[in-house]
Amino acid sequence: xxxxxxxxxxxxxxxxxxxxxxxxxxxxxxxxxxxxxxxxxxxxxxxxxxxxxxxxxxxxxxxxxxxxxxxxxxxxxxxxxxxxxxxxxxxxxxxxxxxxxxxxxxxxxxxxxxx
Amino acid sequence: xxxxxxxxxxxxxxxxxxxxxxxxxxxxxxxxxxxxxxxxxxxxxxxxxxxxxxxxxxxxxxxxxxxxxxxxxxxxxxxxxxxxxxxxxxxxxxxxxxxxxxxxxxxx
Numbered sequence: 001x002x003x004x005x006x007x008x009x010x011x012x013x014x015x016x017x018x019x020x021x022x023x024x025x026x027x028x029x030x031x032x033x034x035x036x037x038x039x040x041x042x043x044x045x046x047x048x049x050x051x052x053x054x055x056x057x058x059x060x061x062x063x064x065x066x067x068x069x070x071x072x073x074x075x076x077x078x079x080x081x082x083x084x085x086x087x088x089x090x091x092x093x094x095x096x097x098x099x100x101x102x103x104x105x106x107x108x109x110x111x112x113x114x115x
Numbered sequence: 116x117x118x119x120x121x122x123x124x125x126x127x128x129x130x131x132x133x134x135x136x137x138x139x140x141x142x143x144x145x146x147x148x149x150x151x152x153x154x155x156x157x158x159x160x161x162x163x164x165x166x167x168x169x170x171x172x173x174x175x176x177x178x179x180x181x182x183x184x185x186x187x188x189x190x191x192x193x194x195x196x197x198x199x200x201x202x203x204x205x206x207x208x209x210x211x212x213x214x215x216x217x218x219x220x221x222x223x
Contacts, residue, residue, distance in 0.1 A: 056210035103160035
């Protein structure tokens with residue numbers, strides 16, 4: 001059973017539309033992250049969450065982006081007014097709460113295509 | 116801002132050969148990760164290194180960490196084709212930043 005489940009696996013949206021990407025961590029976690037990866041390129045940090053607050057955010061994470069925890073368990077990444085260049089894989093990751101001596105686990109990703 | 120640099124970015128190896136991937140980072144950190152990514156897939160954890168001098172080995176891969184030099188290495192021993200993938204290091208300072216990745220191709 002994966003530690004983190006992301007939905008949808010693939011989303012196609014029209015430019016200018018809003019999209020919501022979802023992430024459900026299975027276990028209790030300490031830190032929560034969102035990343036994006038443009039095809040074949042590096043994994044870019046967007047934002048981290050700690051104690052239900054944004055801990056760090058990158059220069060990419062501007063007003064177009066927001067993160068929420070709508071029901072206390074899953075996390076959402078909202079992208080307002082999508083642009084063509086937002087097309088990428090979006091990954092969430094968790095650092096489990098059980099131990100600091102462990103790696104961060106990644107979800108399988110959501111492929112966002114903006115047309 | 117934490118910066119993470121990996122080299123080489125591309126690596127083509129013959130099966131049976133050894134090689135090392137390097138990961139330098141710019142600020143102190145207490146946690147460094149190595150991940151593997153196959154094309155079209157997510158990131159698979161290989162190692163987490165937490166202290167200076169830490170060395171971990173799994174099969175043909177061995178990772179080490181020198182926090183004073185801000186350097187981690189991923190050593191590949193007697194490469195096989197199944198190791199072909201992209202390898203990323205990531206340094207965690209509350210914002211887990213990734214290196215650019217090393218695309219490894221192991222040829223027969």
